[in-house]
Amino acid sequence: MGRFCHARAVQFPAAFRMEPIHARFAGLLGLALLTAAAIAFASCSALQRTVVAPPAIEGATFTGNASCAECHTNYSRAFPSSPHARVHRDGSTRGDTGCESCHGPGSKHIAAGGGRGKLIVNPGKDPQACYNCHLQTHAEFQLPQHHPVPEGRMNCVQCHDPHGRDILKPAGFGLGMARLNETCAECHREQAKPQVYEHRALWEGCTTCHNPHGSVHAKLLIQRDLNLCLKCHAQATGANPGMLIIGKIPHDQFVKQGACWSAGCHSAVHGSSVSPRLHY
Ligand code: HEC
Ligand code: HEC
Ligand code: HEC
Ligand code: HEC
Ligand code: HEC
Ligand code: HEC
Numbered sequence: 001m002g003r004f005c006h007a008r009a010v011q012f013p014a015a016f017r018m019e020p021i022h023a024r025f026a027g028l029l030g031l032a033l034l035t036a037a038a039i040a041f042a043s044c045s046a047l048q049r050t051v052v053a054p055p056a057i058e059g060a061t062f063t064g065n066a067s068c069a070e071c072h073t074n075y076s077r078a079f080p081s082s083p084h085a086r087v088h089r090d091g092s093t094r095g096d097t098g099c100e101s102c103h104g105p106g107s108k109h110i111a112a113g114g115g116r117g118k119l120i121v122n123p124g125k126d127p128q129a130c131y132n133c134h135l136q137t138h139a140e141f142q143l144p145q146h147h148p149v150p151e152g153r154m155n156c157v158q159c160h161d162p163h164g165r166d167i168l169k170p171a172g173f174g175l176g177m178a179r180l181n182e183t184c185a186e187c188h189r190e191q192a193k194p195q196v197y198e199h200r201a202l203w204e205g206c207t208t209c210h211n212p213h214g215s216v217h218a219k220l221l222i223q224r225d226l227n228l229c230l231k232c233h234a235q236a237t238g239a240n241p242g243m244l245i246i247g248k249i250p251h252d253q254f255v256k257q258g259a260c261w262s263a264g265c266h267s268a269v270h271g272s273s274v275s276p277r278l279h280y
């Protein structure tokens with residue numbers, strides 16, 4: 001439980017909290033997940049109500065989701081299924097101020113008749129609104145290797161849909177899209193393209209090996225050495241337990257020469273059109 005809270009490191013701005021998961025997921029997910037998550041959220045929000053400023057708009061007050069629905073029908077219709085629909089402000093009804101947890105208080109925007117750049121925060125242009133709560137994500141983007149979000153060349157919404165049910169999907173794509181790999185394939189066609197000899201590791205998603213936000217290792221790798229591969233490939237022999245056998249071939253000498261994907265070895269980690277052993 002504690003691990004779950006800290007691993008996610010979601011922090012709530014002073015006045016925001018998360019309602020229990022029941023309402024959102026009822027009927028969508030299995031009972032086991034539902035129960036586990038409900039407890040986790042309850043304890044997370046109890047533990048982590050640290051003070052962080054919500055997006056501020058001078059002089060504006062919170063007006064609630066219903067006040068946005070009038071003009072932003074599509075977002076308001078999709079939003080109840082989003083994980084963020086459960087976030088709300090102290091004193092308001094469950095989830096009622098979910099829109100404003102990211103966009104800031106809406107009264108002045110509404111009084112002005114709405115409009116682009118009019119007294120409302122758009123976190124599509126500045127991810128700070130997201131970082132207010134997602135401290136760990138913020139930290140990941142500050143690691144030496146990262147997707148160029150801090151540089152303003154990329155944005156959270158290229159990989160996450162802030163309003164819809166499946167947040168691990170870029171905004172604006174249809175339901176036919178597979179989750180993780182398809183998101184990456186938009187920009188990294190070369191690594192995601194079909195191959196004659198595919199590497200089945202990719203079936204589990206690009207994030208098996210890459211941290212999508214940032215990493216201390218080159219190429220956003222989760223680990224920089226053979227351990228990246230050994231979590232799926234290690235096989236020891238009975239006769240000589242110390243020996244490293246991978247794919248029935250002794251690898252003791254090979255692994256001394258560098259990472260498994262270094263030149264001359266399995267450099268085609270994403271699949272190959274010619275080599276079943278992913279050599280090139
Ligand atoms: C998790 C944070 C978050 C929540 C909660 C949220 N939004 Fe957004 N909203 C965003 C982000 C990020 C963008 C930028 C999307 C983009 O650039 O594609 C955005 C964009 C918008 C836009 C502008 C779209 C455009 O044409 O550029 C509107 C309108 C909007 N949201 C309304 C709402 C309403 C209404 C709600 C509640 C029903 C809501 N949002 C809840 C994060 C959020
Ligand atoms: C009176 C109608 C109206 C209401 C009510 C309204 N908006 Fe808007 N809003 C607009 C219009 C018009 C735009 C211009 C963009 C567009 O045409 O979609 C806009 C733009 C936005 C944008 C994009 C801003 C930007 O700079 O890109 C966001 C975010 C947004 N609204 C959020 C909200 C939220 C959250 C609420 C409720 C608290 C809300 N709006 C209530 C009419 C309204
Ligand atoms: C007011 C606090 C708050 C803000 C602001 C916020 N989030 Fe969240 N976010 C949460 C909470 C709480 C959860 C659900 C708890 C969890 O899954 O760890 C969540 C869940 C998520 C998840 C899904 C995690 C999962 O594994 O299912 C993603 C992705 C995410 N947020 C991205 C964003 C992005 C992108 C923005 C800005 C556009 C944003 N969040 C703004 C509080 C916030
Ligand atoms: C290059 C695509 C990409 C970008 C850009 C991106 N994310 Fe993510 N994010 C992902 C993927 C993929 C996952 C799922 C990771 C997993 O399942 O291991 C994820 C997971 C998350 C989670 C869940 C917790 C976690 O780390 O697993 C949060 C919260 C989150 N992202 C927030 C954000 C915010 C905030 C931004 C913008 C500042 C952002 N992300 C930008 C791809 C991206
Ligand atoms: C919207 C486009 C976009 C999406 C979507 C995207 N990326 Fe990227 N990716 C980039 C850009 C831009 C860079 C930085 C390239 C540079 O700085 O030269 C990058 C860099 C990388 C790198 C490091 C490459 C290197 O040579 O150092 C890896 C690995 C990577 N992305 C993996 C992923 C994964 C995994 C996903 C899906 C979770 C993903 N990307 C989604 C645009 C994207
Ligand atoms: C089995 C682990 C693994 C998986 C799964 C994986 N990658 Fe990689 N990826 C690597 C390794 C290792 C490198 C470094 C290769 C090098 O340095 O020569 C890399 C490098 C990259 C690069 C940098 C350019 C290059 O080819 O060197 C990009 C971009 C990238 N991967 C994207 C992706 C995408 C997109 C997916 C999912 C479709 C994915 N990766 C799945 C291990 C993996």
Ligand code: HEC
Binds near residue numbers: 233
């Ligand atoms: C998520 C698990 C996973 C990870 C991580 C992983 N692989 Fe794989 N790999 C597989 C599976 C499954 C297969 C296909 C079944 C098999 O041959 O074991 C495979 C097959 C291979 C093959 C072809 C074997 C043959 O001769 O048919 C090579 C070579 C390979 N992987 C190298 C690597 C390298 C190098 C890495 C690290 C960058 C890596 N794998 C990481 C799961 C993984």
